[in-house]
Amino acid sequence: MEVRIPKRTLAEGLSILERIIPSRSSNPILTYLPIELSEQGLILRGTNGEVDIEVKLPAEVQGLGQVLIPAQTFAQIVRSAPGEMVELVFGQGERLELHSGAFSTQLATTSPDGYPMLAFAAPGAERIVAARLAQAITRVRYAASTEEYRAIFRGVQLEMSPTSLRAVASDGYRLAYYDLPMQLQSRKLVIPARSADEIVRVFKDTQGEVALVVGEGTLTLVGEAVRMSVKLMEGEFPDYARVIPQTFVLEATLQAEALRESLRRVAVLSDRNNHRVNLLFNDGKLDIDAEGDYGRGREELQVEATGEPQLMVAYNAQYLIDALTPIEGAVRIKLSGPTSPSLVQAVEDAGYLAVVVPLRV
Amino acid sequence: MEVRIPKRTLAEGLSILERIIPSRSSNPILTYLPIELSEQGLILRGTNGEVDIEVKLPAEVQGLGQVLIPAQTFAQIVRSAPGEMVELVFGQGERLELHSGAFSTQLATTSPDGYPMLAFAAPGAERIVAARLAQAITRVRYAASTEEYRAIFRGVQLEMSPTSLRAVASDGYRLAYYDLPMQLQSRKLVIPARSADEIVRVFKDTQGEVALVVGEGTLTLVGEAVRMSVKLMEGEFPDYARVIPQTFVLEATLQAEALRESLRRVAVLSDRNNHRVNLLFNDGKLDIDAEGDYGRGREELQVEATGEPQLMVAYNAQYLIDALTPIEGAVRIKLSGPTSPSLVQAVEDAGYLAVVVPLRV
Numbered sequence: 001m002e003v004r005i006p007k008r009t010l011a012e013g014l015s016i017l018e019r020i021i022p023s024r025s026s027n028p029i030l031t032y033l034p035i036e037l038s039e040q041g042l043i044l045r046g047t048n049g050e051v052d053i054e055v056k057l058p059a060e061v062q063g064l065g066q067v068l069i070p071a072q073t074f075a076q077i078v079r080s081a082p083g084e085m086v087e088l089v090f091g092q093g094e095r096l097e098l099h100s101g102a103f104s105t106q107l108a109t110t111s112p113d114g115y116p117m118l119a120f121a122a123p124g125a126e127r128i129v130a131a132r133l134a135q136a137i138t139r140v141r142y143a144a145s146t147e148e149y150r151a152i153f154r155g156v157q158l159e160m161s162p163t164s165l166r167a168v169a170s171d172g173y174r175l176a177y178y179d180l181p182m183q184l185q186s187r188k189l190v191i192p193a194r195s196a197d198e199i200v201r202v203f204k205d206t207q208g209e210v211a212l213v214v215g216e217g218t219l220t221l222v223g224e225a226v227r228m229s230v231k232l233m234e235g236e237f238p239d240y241a242r243v244i245p246q247t248f249v250l251e252a253t254l255q256a257e258a259l260r261e262s263l264r265r266v267a268v269l270s271d272r273n274n275h276r277v278n279l280l281f282n283d284g285k286l287d288i289d290a291e292g293d294y295g296r297g298r299e300e301l302q303v304e305a306t307g308e309p310q311l312m313v314a315y316n317a318q319y320l321i322d323a324l325t326p327i328e329g330a331v332r333i334k335l336s337g338p339t340s341p342s343l344v345q346a347v348e349d350a351g352y353l354a355v356v357v358p359l360r361v
Numbered sequence: 362m363e364v365r366i367p368k369r370t371l372a373e374g375l376s377i378l379e380r381i382i383p384s385r386s387s388n389p390i391l392t393y394l395p396i397e398l399s400e401q402g403l404i405l406r407g408t409n410g411e412v413d414i415e416v417k418l419p420a421e422v423q424g425l426g427q428v429l430i431p432a433q434t435f436a437q438i439v440r441s442a443p444g445e446m447v448e449l450v451f452g453q454g455e456r457l458e459l460h461s462g463a464f465s466t467q468l469a470t471t472s473p474d475g476y477p478m479l480a481f482a483a484p485g486a487e488r489i490v491a492a493r494l495a496q497a498i499t500r501v502r503y504a505a506s507t508e509e510y511r512a513i514f515r516g517v518q519l520e521m522s523p524t525s526l527r528a529v530a531s532d533g534y535r536l537a538y539y540d541l542p543m544q545l546q547s548r549k550l551v552i553p554a555r556s557a558d559e560i561v562r563v564f565k566d567t568q569g570e571v572a573l574v575v576g577e578g579t580l581t582l583v584g585e586a587v588r589m590s591v592k593l594m595e596g597e598f599p600d601y602a603r604v605i606p607q608t609f610v611l612e613a614t615l616q617a618e619a620l621r622e623s624l625r626r627v628a629v630l631s632d633r634n635n636h637r638v639n640l641l642f643n644d645g646k647l648d649i650d651a652e653g654d655y656g657r658g659r660e661e662l663q664v665e666a667t668g669e670p671q672l673m674v675a676y677n678a679q680y681l682i683d684a685l686t687p688i689e690g691a692v693r694i695k696l697s698g699p700t701s702p703s704l705v706q707a708v709e710d711a712g713y714l715a716v717v718v719p720l721r722v
């Protein structure tokens with residue numbers, strides 16, 4: 001068995017797998033990389049128990065078979081290989097020789113027996129633009145919970161319907177969703193937030209579509225070169241529609257970045273426990289202020305506002321900054337009152353909506 | 362009391378101080394920034410008990426006086442200030458107002474009573490190019506010890522004489538020195554390695570000379586805008602000249618970077634405890650190999666060698682890589698035998714010398 005492959009191709013393939021293959025594990029076989037020589041080229045796989053990934057790399061292959069090699073060591077060696085090409089020669093006696101330029105190594109390999117079967121569903125008819133899915137997840141990910149209780153909120157919910165795919169995250173105090181117009185079969189699934197991060201990492205720069213297959217407790221994404229299978233969480237989010245206000249007493253529009261920057265400055269002086277900032281909407285102006293142990297910060301911004309001439313509302317500055325972060329250009333803030341939930345929407349992107357609950361006055 | 366100063370000038374001044382002013386301290390007053398309005402401009406100071414720094418900034422100043430302000434909060438606010446200028450107004454009742462663009466804050470200030478006196482020696486006649494001193498320290502710093510025992514090796518020794526300034530560091534297993542030709546009064550002093558890092562950080566990009574004043578247990582560097590005083594360690598290095606070999610059985614010359622890269626590649630497979638790599642000098646070739654739990658790595662380089670036709674020597678790969686790191690261009694390695702110390706020298710920079718002790722075969 002022999003492989004010839006450009007160093008860069010191999011290194012890129014390994015970089016997709018490296019983050020999920022554990023460097024230490026109670027099941028040490030998971031720290032190995034299953035490497036398969038097939039008629040389709042070189043196939044690399046890996047799993048962390050939650051996410052399975054398979055990467056197919058074009059390569060000149062002689063002979064067919066599969067072995068395990070220590071993943072981290074192999075990746076380090078490939079990255080530092082001096083030549084443009086890497087040659088792998090799988091010899092007798094569980095030995096792999098790697099040659100690149102003047103450099104060569106021998107690595108101990110292991111039989112693939114005992115490595116868990118990674119099952120990737122066969123692609124069905126449903127397809128989705130990979131980078132768009134990654135984008136939708138990225139925009140709401142911040143709102144997912146990191147707390148132990150209400151474990152379902154540690155996931156990102158994907159809601160598919162004949163009109164859209166919606167990514168939703170919430171920690172019970174805030175909520176964000178992002179809608180992609182799309183025609184899919186109706187269902188809801190919740191992906192652990194960390195696995196959602198892996199989907200983003202692997203597919204955010206992927207060109208074109210991937211097939212989307214929902215199986216028994218798994219979501220599989222099948223791309224040209226990469227297949228990825230993610231374990232789903234059990235259950236679904238409680239009905240969140242009722243926390244989204246429908247009527248508003250004040251609507252204000254301003255530039256999201258200017259507001260973010262102001263909040264960051266003023267929040268430096270906010271109370272270190274609740275990061276409280278006060279927003280006073282007053283006759284076309286927004287007055288932001290915060291006060292803590294060290295003093296007081298204040299800044300004034302221009303806004304376009306309709307509704308009540310004057311309204312004071314307080315937020316955890318970080319929550320409001322988070323809600324603004326996915327927004328480019330203008331933001332519309334819709335207040336339903338000083339203590340009831342506020343909406344944060346992107347003026348130029350109808351897909352995004354965030355709900356932030358004000359702090360009590 | 363009022364100050365007008367470009368935001369950038371103030372932020373740069375603060376960045377010099379920020380790293381040494383502790384964010385927490387058993388003596389909380391050290392977390393404050395003493396800020397003085399003087400006829401020379403704005404003067405900022407700070408200390409971590411080991412290193413004292415004073416920075417003088419050109420500013421429009423009205424009124425004279427000194428207050429303490431919470432250093433970290435102030436620095437954060439200045440960095441995020443929206444305007445090009447920052448205005449500081451020191452009011453009655455221990456209050457500082459900061460204005461920048463549409464943003465303003467009020468910060469609580471404290472009386473400077475109780476803040477330790479920072480004494481900076483008056484500049485004498487001895488001067489040194491600041492960036493060159495920083496360079497000399499940088500080139501040997503890696504060799505300083507991090508171990509608790511033989512505490513003196515946790516410092517960088519500066520040896521001044523009528524012909525040179527030498528920076529030396531050692532951990533007892535290796536040694537590096539760097540000589541700057543220079544005319545100074547003869548003396549030796551040892552700077553704690555961490556304080557040496559601060560000297561590098563503050564002066565590495567400084568144009569021109571600084572005055573160099575050795576006082577009672579302190580070294581003071583006096584530049585145009587910055588004064589820095591560093592506590593010295595007691596004692597000096599044991600005589601290291603005797604570990605530097607004078608006769609050699611083999612001398613080899615090759616490109617430092619190529620050797621570094623080879624060592625890094627081959628060392629991936631080295632034993633994880635001693636990072637052992639074997640170097641076989643053999644008839645114009647250098648064969649580098651290492652073997653560990655996962656396999657074996659090997660690479661061959663061309664060298665120009667004189668002396669013994671063949672010699673095998675083993676090193677801790679990291680130690681040899683460290684010794685090569687300050688070298689640009691070609692390196693000359695001089696072997697005094699397979700188990701006695703080796704010299705590593707830069708062919709194009711006579712100032713640098715490192716001693717690395719081989720591992721036992």
